[in-house]
Amino acid sequence: MSNIFSDTVSYLTTASNWTGTADTDGLLIEIAQHLEYTFYAVGLAALIAVPIGLFVGHTGKGEVIVVGLVNMLRSLPTLGLLLLFTLWMGLGLTPTIIALVLLGVPPLLAGTYAGVANVDKSVVDASRAMGLNSLQVLLKVEFPNALPLILGGLRNATLQVVATAAIAAYVGLGGLGRPIFDGLATYDYPPMIAGSILVTLLALVLDSIIAGVAWASAPGTGRLRRVPDLAIA
Template identity: 55%
Template sequence: MSLVELTWAWLTDPAQWSGYAGIPARLGEHIFYTFLTVAIACAIALPIGAYVGHTGRGRVVVVGLAGALRAVPTLGLLVLFVLLAGIGLMPPIWALVILTVPPVLAGTYSGIAAVDPVVVDAARAQGMREHQVLLFVELPNALPVIFGGIRAGVLQVIATATVVAYTNLGGLGRYIFDGLALSDYPQMLGGSVLVAALAVVADLVLGAILRRLAPRSTSRELPAPELPAPDLLVQEIVKEGTP
């Protein structure tokens, strides 16, 4: 049998869909790691990005920091956190948080900074305070861009959360590392397929939500003006020229 056939047999084996090490359990662990990571990253990045986007202060620092964090290797950061904090749930989660903050931070900052200044000035002219301008004007207008950054962060976490299995945690990455240790290539390929499928489904769901958040165009095509028939137009001209 080919590797593809063996992988399909592994995926369709009923034994893989039950028990604490079954696909549903590993999938639930992977989703939990992703949700926890994105929640912590949003709690850190959203306030900072909103402040920088609204005031413009610290823009250079934020852009440089976000670029530097993107270049950090995931596995190296994971090993560092585990060596410093020990084996457990949070050390690998914090490593993933550091890698998730940049896209959320960049989306929040760029979204608020891109809000039309005319809209912001109009809100201030109506007597709104700065925090009201941020909460009721800038954030609603920047929401699609902010959610786009969160969407990118979610997809990145789904892909990189497989490395948490390196520290004896669960998730879909468990199949990849266990298959590597046992030279079980169908299991490794099956785990990779499950991660890819989860990423595709998450992207489709988040994309549908993003389309709902995107502002709809208010411009409508105006109907073409109806011109009178040529003979009626000539009659009108004759009437106007008659004394």
């Protein structure tokens, strides 16, 4: 066991494994590919889920459908969907992104809908009494107040997608799933462990960034304008 960990450290500290060779991509390229798949999937999921969540949360129409859709999508196996779409569309990036988008939609949809629907009704009524129309209420009142929950949904979606994007290597693509699946095929454990560690670190970094934005976006706190107190007591 100690040899496996020492070999993993050696793998991670070997420059050629990061830069790659003429025949293989290095870890730096695989990290970039992994981020590319993640950003594509989460971005498309947000384009689908956020407008629907805003509409349903604002109008109250289709609540039952949204809840059922979220529960249904959460129960779908991502790897099974990937294989199904690959058999249907062939190898490539498209089936992978579609499978990851379906994984990212439920937390974004649930977070957006819940955020808007749970805005204090007295605040909404007061904004209407001030003469704001329905769209202005949504954009100037409900959306800012719902933003922390929306970002919470984005945070969950990003974590799920970045952790699952390794399956792209299962259908011949790159990303950090490449050393994992290649190592699994040849019983070469250091690349598998190294790939798993990098996926975990990538997830932690992205989670920390989004958590920081969510913390700063809380309405009424002024955190976005706050100057940190650097004085030492």
